[in-house]
Amino acid sequence: MVILQNIAKYILTLFLILGLVFSSGVFTVLLYAKVTGKEFLAEPASVVMAEANEGKAAKPADEKPQPPPKPASAMLDAPVVKQLPELPPGCEIVSLTMLLHYYGVNKSKMELVKEMVKDPTPAKWENGQIVYWGNPNTGYVGDVTGKSRGFGVYHSGLFPTLKDNVPTAVDLTQSDFDVIERQIANGFPVIVWTTIDYAVPKKWVTWDTPIGPIETTFMEHAVLMVGYDEQHVYVNDPLSGKKSHPIAKQQFLATWEAMGKQALSYH
Known part of the structure; x- marks a missing residue:
């Protein structure tokens, strides 16, 4: 019985240590984002814009509308x-x-x-x-x-x-x-x-x-x-x-x- 109690204490202690490590890492990421203004998980705006514009052909700046067809007579x-x-x-x-x-x-x-x-x-x-x-x-x-x-x-x-x-x-x-x-x-x-x-x-x-x-x-x-x-x-x-x-x-x-x-x- 004493042995089982000791094992349970060890497992609980291990989970507490892992929890502290994870929470410390998240806190560090959030603190870095707050200080630098950067987000590790946010997709860069340039990438989003590039994907949004992907496949759209650029129109020449001087392109003029064509006149309607002229009647043959x-x-x-x-x-x-x-x-x-x-x-x-x-x-x-x-x-x-x-x-x-x-x-x-x-x-x-x-x-x-x-x-x-x-x-x-x-x-x-x-x-x-x-x-x-x-x-x-x-x-x-x-x-x-x-x-x-x-x-x-x-x-x-x-x-x-x-x-x-x-x-x-x-x-x-x-x-x-x-x-x-x-x-x-x-x-x-x-x-x-x-x-x-x-x-x-x-x-x-x-x-x-x-x-x-x-x-x-x-x-x-x-x-x-x-x-x-x-x-x-x-x-x-x-x-x-x-x-x-x-x-x-x-x-x-x-x-x-x-x-x-x-x-x-x-x-």
């Missing part, structure tokens, strides 16, 4: 207005007249002629050639009525008249042609510069102006673009009076680019 029913007989060299202001009629501003071409910005610089001739005249980027050059020599006006010279009548006017010059077609698809006709015969000019002329020399062609022309498809561009031509007139797209693009990719519209 579009056509607008804009009214046609003729420049003849009152305005033989007035294709630009008459194209603007058609755009405004479609927009809902029912001013006549003759009313808009009065509003159009003009460059009154008179022409100077030498050896049968014009050597000094106005600049179409400033305003209409020459006599739009055709009573004396008239030339035309470019996008920056015509834009103020468009802006005065349509607050949301936009100059799309130098845009990609895809932008022009999307304007049509969204319901906005576009004034575009081309040539009278829709051919790239073979003859160019240069004269000096108050703001520097300009190279251009007397074949310069402006029309109202109202439609497109895969093969053609459709325009209202103020000179011929044709409505939704089809022109081979590649042919038209060549002349539009030759004339500086000029375009005016609105949003």
